[in-house]
Amino acid sequence: MENNNENTNDIKVNTYGNEPNNNVPKMDQEKVEPEKQTIGQVKNNVDPTAKPPLDPTARRKAIKKVLLVLGIVGAVIVAASLFVVSQVDIDGNNVIAQTLGLNSLAFTNIISTIVHIIFMLFSLVMVVFILRSFMAVNRVPKEDPIGRKAALKPLIIRGVILFLLMVVWVAAFVFVEMNRSLVTKYLQNPIVTLPAQTLNLTAPVEVKFDASHAPVDRAIFQVISYDWDFGDGKTGTSQVVTHKYERKGRFDVVLAITKRNKTTSEESKDTYAITVVIDKQALSAVVKADKESGAVPLEVSFDGSDSVNPDGTISKYEWDFNGDGKIDATGETAKHTFEKAGRYKVSLKITSATGDTAVGEKEIMAGESDVTAAISILNEPTEFLKDNSYIFKGDKSASKNSTIEKYEWDFGDGTKPDTGKTISHTFKKEGTFEILLTVTDKNGSEGEVKKIINIGTPKGNPKAIIITDPVMKEGDLAISGKLPFTVIFDGGSSADSDQNIVDYKWDFNNDGKYEGFGKNISHIFTEEGTYTVTLEVEDADSNISKATAAVKVLAQGIQASLKADKVEGTAPLIVSFDSSGSTYKNGKITSYKWEFGDNTAPKLSTASITHKYSAVGTYSAKVTIIGADNSSDMAELTITVRETPLTACFTTNFKEGQAPLDVIFDPACSTGTAANYYWDFGDSASSTDVKPTHSFTKEGTYKVELQITDVDNTVSSFDTEIKVLQKQ
Template sequence: MEENTPPHESPQENTPENSPELPQEVSHETPQELPKEMHQEVVQTAAPDSPLEAVEKAEKSANKKDMMKRLAMVLAISYGVTLLFVIVWAFAVGTNPIGLFNVLPLSQAGFGNFLMMIFNILIGLIVLVALGISGVGFLKSMLAPKTDLAAKKKHSKLALYSGIAFFILAIIWLVGLVLLTPRLVTEQRFSSPIITSPANPIGLTAPIEVIFDAGSVPIDPGVYEVLSYSWDFGDGSSGNGEQVAHRYTKKAEGDGLYTVTLSLNYMDIKSGEQFTGDFVTEVGIQNELVAAVFSALPGSGEVPLTVKFDATASYDPDGEIINYEWDFDGDGRYDDGEGVKSEYEFTQEGNFDVSLRVTDNNGEFNVSTFTVEAGSVGGMRAIISSDVPEGDPYYVGEKYEFTGELSQIRDGVIKKYSWDFGDGTKVQSRNTSHTFEKAGDFDLTLTVENSDGDEDVTLLEILVLEEGTAPQGDIQASTLSGPVPLTVVFDGTGSQDPDDDITDFEWDFDGDGTVDDSGDKVSHTYEEQGVFNATLFVTDSTGITDETTVSIEAGAQGIIGRVEVDSNNGEVPHTVRFDASASTYKDGSIVSYEYDFGDGSDIYIGGSSVTYKYNEVGTFSASVTVVGADGLRNTAPIQIVVRPVALTACFTVNIDNGSAPIFLSVDPSCSQGTIDSYRWEFGDGEISFDRKPDVHNYTETGVYTIHLEVTSSEGIVDNFEKSITVN
């Protein structure tokens, strides 16, 4: 094998002087005859790559890097285009019936949330990857040998570029969260099929009426038949029907949102199987309207007439009033006065509409108007007098007396009195009587004429009502007795009205017949000793007034009995907690409390507080007598009013829409109060006096109004009606 040894392994034997001449064929064939193993060993132990091999390796590495860059660019562009397409499609197909959220089993809001989740996952992963690469590059740069400048530079660039990418992507992620999340929440809130008017029921100002329409509820009329629509308005009120209206008077507690629920009862037309489903929307009350209330004293008189105006009764339920503006001349510009109180002199005859505009801290405002009547000093003046006090309503079927004998004339005499009652009745007489046959607003005019043919006309606005629609006042007093000076907080917010529209609360604290304050919640300090009757007058929008009274005892110093109750007015059965712990004895000690509940029960001797249940309707004069160790006694009275359950007519039906024949069942179980009689009208001429009539059959198509009238033993009447459609 010596002849096959490569020349470079024996350099000393290959000199020209002592090296034998090798055969030509051996020199050419040696590489081909080497064994495979020896060839591999030669390659492995060979010298560094030749320049050509280094260039080839560099080109391969560059090509590989270029391919990776292109692949990354393709993936980035694909991801960006796909994401952009999904976002544009999702938010542009709101009116497209073949939108993505209609193809998938998701609502539009649900799809929006799904899209947001995908967005967060994808960009979150990319941000984390960028952060990881930046961190790895930074660590490698720090750990690389100081002498390896190329490695440090390479890893530093990697950390820098990855950090920039992380920062940019993090900003995009944050902007996406800020811009998209509120939009998705809003879309989720309004994704209900319930249609409302106003269309956006969020951010409203109370009081406001909102109309709810269930006409777009996704029920296929070819498969199902809707039997009933039941609404829960979220404020304790409810309604029935496909389209209903509800008036919100105040903000909801907490976030101001009322959750409105529609409960749908529907039936499979083929099988007859019944189903129920609930749909929900929200109503948001952002603000409660400020109330503009003022008094004018005097409200009428002869010119020149000076009137004092006082707006202290104005209030803002959820803020504060920052501006009071007055318009005394009726020109629509509130530039005639400012401040809570103002004064104005009317020098000309006529009726002047004085308006007050109050503005709260939210920029919301409200306006109230009062008509001042400025009359003439002399000449002729028509004056209407009636047996009904001014401002009180008239009632259908009642006979009323009217006279014009108080009309005035300076020179001559009144020759003619002409009455027009506004309902088609006209009379010529100084005195007359009239009975209104229907409810409504009527303008009663009296025209007086002298011998020269001169006339003067006056108008009286008359409100005619059906019986049983008056409001009912309720007083809650913080205390009913105590030593002077005695401060009492009066609360009239428990007052009720069948139409839920009480407009005025006026208070007479000392029973002298003069209104001392106004507002649903007021306070008064009694400086003198005595028993005072505090009276609340409540008036609704129709002008009907009701009054209720409580007695306040302001006593001298010494042993003083004081009693407070958690509720002195309620429906039977009514539970009251009496608390006499505020009773005092300046010069001694109280040893016992004697309770007289005013209903005939025995006197109860106990501690400073006790709870008692009234099971009968009536007004009870209760009292607590405190007894001192020396035998001195003092009694604190309190009045407890127990009302019957308010009479309310109500009924439900088993079906309100269907094809003839319809077999209708009515159920008055939701009616309240002590009902003495029922009267049903079914809209087709049929009448029933049963509490729960038998099934009623409708065979003819049409819309029928079912009317229920309930009457109590006291003669109080309430009505309720509902319509059904027979196809």
């Protein structure tokens, strides 16, 4: 009983009996007179004015409600974000971003970031709950299996929830990235080529050009025409074209898209460019024939002089006229008469001086003499031009035994074959085209004839072309740079069939006024923004052509500067670097990251630093300045460290003395890395020691020479005189 009384006196129990309360405040509380206290309060020494503690169960319920509300809000935000991200049209633009006037890719990136932040916060909350459950399990004694089982249940449930949350997170990530790829897909170069890499090609090669990804808003504009200039004098007019390059060289391909505004009917032109570089020329056999069809006996002159060997001359030309694999003639040119009707595949095999070979082929159609096809052109001009209509006639075709009843024309320009004795045809593009006329008489006998014509561009139409320095990066739609941004514009590549462009005018801000004149001009953009630069060229016949280029001028931002007290010298080289000239107009530079290019670890330091280069070599020293907003810029210098030159030198302990004179020779003053030492003491004695001692026993003046050699057999010599006196 005494012990129970002592416990009662030592521990104060609250009125709710939940847990001991040893710290019931005694100050600043209104005392209750003893006669107003209950018997239980007096007995247990409990302050009746103390506030009861919060009910733990009620608190947990309140937390669960808050988390449930936050979870629902987060789920709604995630679902709405994924819906917004998925609204991509066929041109790769996010519809909602366009409605808000925002960049589609930037808008998608922002939504993606919001989704990831929400999932990260949910995951962190679940990790906290899992840790609490884990600690709760550890507090349950091992002797209490029922209690441990009860404590494990919430741990497992929360772990499963976290796992499902991560699965949903991954699925959301994949969904966002798929839609982001739809947006970025259309940020590529408007001209897509096959092969995709148009540099380092080998001629002859066919390149497919596809302009279907050009950034034309079809809801606003209607495309009128696609005009291709392949850079080798040939052109094309389709959205997708294929062109064959026969020779090596650099070809600047220019695409001009003419479009019309559906609302205003105003026409405008967008110009894009891509470069094709053919730096290799394969051994190529080219067969030319003065005629490719005719009635037998058909005499054809063949010419292989256009064959190409990029590595030298062609040593052998071998002709096979009937496809039997036997050589029928040799030489650069040859003649052959086809006596029988039929199709003949004539082949030319050329051989280079190194033994390499190439084969070219030409098909010859030798027809029966009773049906003869003939092509004539009404008022045939000396020069054929695209977009002009020409009348082709087959009325001179004839059959000896019957009459011609069918004429079939194939103009070789991709148009559908046509029929009729007289045909009107317009060529819509430049190039060399082979016209084939096939005639059939009433007996079913056929005759064919081919005619090759070259279609050119009408004279007097200039084409404006803009080349910039800096050049536009692949995938960009504008040249971009920071203030002040200097761009060099070159209109010298503008073309005119008459070669008579007389005026070049430049409008740098799309205000309709020309601020610059001449082929080449430099302009400094001093204000932030996006500018449309227009070049207008005019030829001597007052024909005008315009081309545009977009320039995006960015805020100056953070600018790195790097100087060094020396940029070259011999090893070891100590260089003091200074980046104090770096600026950040609208921010603050907080740190400087130094990289010295000699495999030492990067270092965060101040604006000035000194570094020692121990080894010979060329190093790229860089400083990256970092702003308070985590923006950065980098500057670099090239440091050249040379080896110390090999220079022979030595000192002696005596220059003069009586015989016998022992002299110590020390080459410590030599520079460079000597691998071998050779000493000539001038008295027929020598040594290969590094630091020899020699005794001169006879009177005289001796010329001592040291010759040192490094591992590369570089040699340096040094000599001095030793005077030996007669012994007294």
